[in-house]
Every structure is written in C-alpha cells, then in structure tokens.
Amino acid sequence: MTTTATGHPLSAGRLGSWIAATVRDGLAVAWRNLIGLRRVPRLLVFSTIQPLVFVLMFRYVFGGVVGPSLPPGVSYVDFLIPGIFVQTAVFGSMNTAIGLATDMQTGLMERFRSLPMARSAVLVGRTTADLARNVFVVTLMTGVGFALGFRIHAGVPAFLGGVLLVLAFGFAMSWIFAVVGMAVGDPETAQAAAFPVLAPLVFASSAFVPTDTMPGWLQAFANHQPVSQTAEAVRVLVLGGPATGDVWQALFWDAGIVAVFAPLGVWLYRRVI
Amino acid sequence: MERAAINVVGLSKRFGSLVALDRVTFEVRPGEVFGLLGPNGAGKTTVIRILTTILHPSAGRAEVVGHDVVREASAVRRLIGLAGQYAAVDPNLTGRENLRLIGRLSQSARARIRPRASALLDRFDLAAAADRPVRTYSGGMRRRLDVAAALVAQPPILFLDEPTTGLDPQSRNALWELIRELVREGTTVLLTTQYLEEADQLAERVVVVDEGRVIADDTPAALKAHLGNTVIELDMGDQQHAARAAKTIDGRLGLAEAAEIEGSRLRLPCRDAFGLLRDILNLLEADGLVPRTVAVRESSLDDVFLALTGHRTWTGSGTEPATAGGSE
Numbered sequence: 001m002t003t004t005a006t007g008h009p010l011s012a013g014r015l016g017s018w019i020a021a022t023v024r025d026g027l028a029v030a031w032r033n034l035i036g037l038r039r040v041p042r043l044l045v046f047s048t049i050q051p052l053v054f055v056l057m058f059r060y061v062f063g064g065v066v067g068p069s070l071p072p073g074v075s076y077v078d079f080l081i082p083g084i085f086v087q088t089a090v091f092g093s094m095n096t097a098i099g100l101a102t103d104m105q106t107g108l109m110e111r112f113r114s115l116p117m118a119r120s121a122v123l124v125g126r127t128t129a130d131l132a133r134n135v136f137v138v139t140l141m142t143g144v145g146f147a148l149g150f151r152i153h154a155g156v157p158a159f160l161g162g163v164l165l166v167l168a169f170g171f172a173m174s175w176i177f178a179v180v181g182m183a184v185g186d187p188e189t190a191q192a193a194a195f196p197v198l199a200p201l202v203f204a205s206s207a208f209v210p211t212d213t214m215p216g217w218l219q220a221f222a223n224h225q226p227v228s229q230t231a232e233a234v235r236v237l238v239l240g241g242p243a244t245g246d247v248w249q250a251l252f253w254d255a256g257i258v259a260v261f262a263p264l265g266v267w268l269y270r271r272v273i
Numbered sequence: 274m275e276r277a278a279i280n281v282v283g284l285s286k287r288f289g290s291l292v293a294l295d296r297v298t299f300e301v302r303p304g305e306v307f308g309l310l311g312p313n314g315a316g317k318t319t320v321i322r323i324l325t326t327i328l329h330p331s332a333g334r335a336e337v338v339g340h341d342v343v344r345e346a347s348a349v350r351r352l353i354g355l356a357g358q359y360a361a362v363d364p365n366l367t368g369r370e371n372l373r374l375i376g377r378l379s380q381s382a383r384a385r386i387r388p389r390a391s392a393l394l395d396r397f398d399l400a401a402a403a404d405r406p407v408r409t410y411s412g413g414m415r416r417r418l419d420v421a422a423a424l425v426a427q428p429p430i431l432f433l434d435e436p437t438t439g440l441d442p443q444s445r446n447a448l449w450e451l452i453r454e455l456v457r458e459g460t461t462v463l464l465t466t467q468y469l470e471e472a473d474q475l476a477e478r479v480v481v482v483d484e485g486r487v488i489a490d491d492t493p494a495a496l497k498a499h500l501g502n503t504v505i506e507l508d509m510g511d512q513q514h515a516a517r518a519a520k521t522i523d524g525r526l527g528l529a530e531a532a533e534i535e536g537s538r539l540r541l542p543c544r545d546a547f548g549l550l551r552d553i554l555n556l557l558e559a560d561g562l563v564p565r566t567v568a569v570r571e572s573s574l575d576d577v578f579l580a581l582t583g584h585r586t587w588t589g590s591g592t593e594p595a596t597a598g599g600s601e
Contacts, residue, residue, distance in 0.1 A: 025377075025378055028374060028377045028378055029374075029378075031374075032363060032366060032370070032374050035365060035366055035370065036363065036365035036366070039365045039366075039406055040365055106359070106361065106364075107357050107358075107359045107361035108361045108362070108363060110322070110327055110355075110357055110361060111355060111357065111361040111375070111422070112378065113325075113326070113327045114325040114326060114327055114350060114353065114355040115350060115375070115378045115379055116347055116350035116351045116378075116379060116380055117378040117379075117380070121378070
C-alpha cells in the first residue's frame with residue numbers, strides 16, 4: 001500500500017496531477033448536473049422564461065421612456081439586449097447556490113466527501129454545469145433579441161467576444177453563490193439570501209437604463225459595480241466603440257471574484273459538516 | 274496478530290458545548306462485521322463520519338487499515354465505501370448512472386465500472402429499474418442502490434449507517450443476506466444499528482454506545498446472555514400492586530436479575546420464560562395478585578440499555594434517574 005501524503009495538493013511537483021484530477025472529477029460532476037437539468041426541464045424553462053419576460057417588459061413598457069435619453073443613433077433594443085445577457089447570467093448564478101445546498105441537504109455531499117475525488121470537483125462541476133446552462137440561455141436570448149429588432153453593429157467576432165464576457169461573468173458569479181450555497185446549506189434559504197443581494201446589483205446598474213438620471217450617490221455605486229461594467233463592456237463589443245478599457249475592467253472583476261470565492265468555496269467544502 | 278481493519282483510540286468530538294463522542298475506543302478485525310449499537314443521538318453517525326473522513330475528531334485518533342483518518346485522509350478514502358442513513362443518491366440520475374458516477378469519482382478504472390455497475394444492479398434486484406430515474410424508486414430500492422453505490426469501487430472496508438432503518442421486513446432480510454455475502458467475500462463491515470436483533474443477526478462483535486460513550490463491548494450473544502434473552506412483562510394495574518408483585522417474585526423465585534418496576538408494569542429478564550411463567554402466575558395468585566396483561570417477548574436493545582445504563586433508549590437527554598418510575 002502506498003502511503004500518499006494528503007497535505008497541500010499545491011506543493012510543487014503535484015500541481016499537474018492536481019489540475020488533472022480537478023478537471024477529471026469536475027467533468028464527472030458537471031455531467032451529472034447537466035443530466036439533472038435535462039431530466040427536470042422546468043429548471044431550464046424557468047431560467048429562460050424570466051429573461052424573456054424581462055426583455056419584453058423593458059422593450060415595450062420602458063423602451064419608450066428610456067429611448068430618448070440614449071446616445072443618438074442607439075436604439076433601446078440594442079442597448080437592452082447586452083444588459084439582459086448580463087442580468088440572465090447574474091440571476092442564473094442563484095442556481096449554483098440552490099444546487100449545492102440541495103446536495104448538502106440530500107446527503108449526497110457527504111458521500112462525495114468520503115470519496116477519493118478532488119476536493120474542488122463538486123464546486124467546479126456545479127459552476128461548469130451552470131456555465132453550460134448559460135450558454136444555452138444566452139443563445140436563446142440572442143434569437144429572441146433578433147426577433148425584437150436587435151442587431152449586431154460591430155461584427156460577429158466582437159459580438160462573440162461580448163458573449164464570452166457574459167459567460168465569464170456568469171461563471172464568476174456562480175463562484176460567489178457556490179460559497180453562499182455551502183454556507184447556508186438549504187435551498188430555500190439560499191434562494192431567499194440571494195435575491196436581496198442580486199436585485200440591487202442588477203437594477204442599480206446600467207443593465208436596463210443609462211445611469212445618468214440616478215441620484216449622484218447611486219450613480220457612484222451603479223457606475224463602479226461589476227454588473228454595470230460588464231454590461232458596458234458587452235455593449236461596446238456589440239454596438240461598436242473603443243472597447244479595451246471596459247473589457248479589461250470586466251475581466252478584472254471576473255478574475256478577482258474567482259480568485260477570492262473559489263478558494264473560499266473549496267475551504268467551506270472541506271470543513272462543512 | 275493481524276493488523277486491525279479499524280482502530281479507534283480515545284476518540285472525542287465536541288460540537289460547541291455538546292459532547293458527541295467521549296473517548297470512544299474500539300477495534301475492528303479484518304473480515305468481521307462489527308456493530309455499533311445505540312439509540313438515536315448516541316454518537317454512532319459521528320463515529321462513521323470521522324472514520325469516513327467527513328468530520329475531524331476533537332481528540333483521540335482513528336485509523337483505517339493503518340491510515341490515520343485525518344493525516345492520510347485520501348489514502349483512507351480509497352479503502353472505504355459508505356452507505357449513509359438517508360439514501361445519498363441523485364434522484365435525477367438513473368440507478369445505473371448513479372453507480373457509474375460514484376465509480377468514476379472513486380477512481381475505478383473506466384473499463385471496470387460498466388460491468389461492475391451492471392453486476393451490482395443485478396445483485397441488488399434493481400436490474401429492471403436500472404435505467405429509470407431514481408426519483409421513481411421506492412424507499413427500499415433507493416436504500417439498496419445506496420448500498421450498491423458504496424460497493425462500486427469494491428472497497429475492503431464498508432461503513433453502513435443504519436442500513437435497514439425504514440425498510441420493510443422483506444427488504445431488510447434481503448439486505449442482511451447481501452451483507453453476509455460481502456463478508457464471506459472478505460469485506461470488513463462496520464454497521465450502526467438501533468436494533469439488537471440486527472446486531473445479533475449480523476455482527477460478530479458489538480459496541481454499545483450511549484451519549485457518546487462506549488458502555489459495552491462484547492458479542493451480541495454475550496450481551497443477551499448477560500441479560501437473559503427473553504423478557505416477561507406483567508401489567509399489575511397500578512404501581513402499588515406492581516411493587517407487591519415484585520416483592521413476591523424476588524423473594525421466592527431467585528431470578529438472576531431483579532424485577533424492574535415501571536409504572537404499573539413489572540419487567541423480568543430471564544432465560545426460560547415459559548417455564549417460569551407458570552411459577553410466577555401461581556406465586557402471584559397465592560398472594561391474591563392477578564396481572565391485567567401478560568407478555569413474553571425477545572429482549573430488545575431497550576432491555577440491554579435499561580440493564581446497562583438504567584435508562585431507556587428514548588429518554589434522550591439521559592438525565593433520567595436509575596430507577597425509572599412513573600409513566601413513560
């Protein structure tokens with residue numbers, strides 16, 4: 001019997017096999033989560049209906065009011081769709097918390113913790129599956145956007161870059177909610193805890209409306225928080241304009257969030273009862 | 274001597290001010306079924322969680338096949354299978370998918386997982402339902418799948434946490450038979466149970482735990498012999514009559530164990546209940562005492578507990594006085 005030390009997996013020579021184990025086990029768990037999504041289609045339906053309602057509501061209810069305050073030549077639907085993408089990714093991240101909390105409640109997490117699998121795999125598998133779900137929803141919303149008059153103005157490569165940015169942001173948000181899910185441990189509480197945090201992030205932002213008419217203090221928050229900055233970056237990529245600054249800022253948020261919340265999540269996984 | 278399969282020394286676990294385990298010590302030999310017997314909240318599951326690397330002990334140590342469960346956790350995880358108290362399987366996956374997932378995460382060779390999963394589904398009588406989502410399974414089927422999942426990687430050490438709780442007698446017997454088969458094939462099994470009968474059926478040795486402490490470490494047969502394997506229960510109508518009846522019987526029959534009074538009832542642990550019953554009833558009649566009801570039954574865990582601890586298993590907090598009076 002080989003006595004493999006179990007200390008810190010990051011010690012020099014083991015980095016490679018640690019990454020390999022994370023990918024291998026993470027994919028196995030992601031596969032399992034995606035099967036669940038396929039077998040319980042209502043999960044997918046609800047995460048699709050919500051942005052659909054938003055897009056129709058904003059396009060037709062608020063569009064007329066917001067339209068005139070946009071820069072000349074920009075239609076509201078073109079302004080809105082990138083915001084809807086970001087909003088979809090943000091609200092979708094709640095599913096990460098709910099999924100993990102459910103696993104804790106059903107005892108599946110205990111079984112995982114007794115298996116010789118990478119300690120990060122349960123979380124990586126969850127966030128990866130949620131990333132795949134976002135790909136589906138964003139694709140669908142692009143189609144809906146086109147039907148409502150949305151057009152790409154800066155070329156398809158830049159548009160795809162914008163989509164990648166949305167997916168990266170959704171992935172980063174999933175890690176925040178992985179931590180929330182592990183910390184609260186039951187799906188109802190996870191959902192209840194998520195909404196009051198997400199609502200101000202999404203609505204006090206430039207996702208749906210320009211921030212110019214907000215009070216000064218709110219503008220200060222709205223202009224500097226990640227939802228706005230990601231929405232702006234995606235908008236620039238879709239509508240055209242000097243993109244680099246905004247895109248870097250958005251990527252900086254994504255990297256920062258993952259750098260903080262991924263280790264925190266894994267630490268919680270290791271210690272949660 | 275052969276190395277212990279599981280070695281637990283002075284294991285303690287505190288959750289805040291609650292002492293879940295208090296210096297628990299026992300040893301499991303390779304290839305045996307070892308029972309951890311105790312009521313709800315005794316600390317059985319905490320022992321299992323520590324041994325399966327899910328929890329860290331507060332003090333003491335535990336080894337599985339010589340590997341420390343804290344310092345060599347990943348080595349331990351490669352040697353164990355766990356079937357928990359609630360069926361920890363994914364309801365959205367089919368039975369087969371569940372087994373394959375656990376196989377992959379147990380790092381079994383891919384080529385071996387598929388046939389192994391099929392063989393287990395056959396063996397656990399789940400072949401017909403193998404490709405149906407688990408949420409359509411009955412409780413007994415889920416439980417069997419949960420145990421099957423613990424076996425995919427063919428671990429030499431198997432932990433079963435109350436494997437038959439909530440199962441109907443037929444499923445329970447089938448699971449017992451499976452456990453016996455595994456043991457014949459060389460698997461070491463540590464199982465927790467609330468039922469003396471289950472321990473008696475399966476385990477070669479038993480540790481009785483109560484409130485986090487080991488209160489007995491013996492074979493089930495010895496535990497039962499110590500107590501007598503049957504219990505006569507007489508309901509005398511009220512406590513006064515029960516006390517008089519106890520005096521009558523203790524004074525003249527000379528039983529191994531003294532009669533115990535509980536409210537209006539009298540309990541007599543004994544070995545040959547049917548032989549005694551006539552004598553007892555005759556004695557009581559001579560004193561003008563007639564029991565309202567008479568019952569003869571197998572000793573239960575509850576009787577073991579009463580004898581070992583002086584309190585019943587369901588008294589929970591454990592602050593009950595040694596001689597339980599009054600009503601339950």
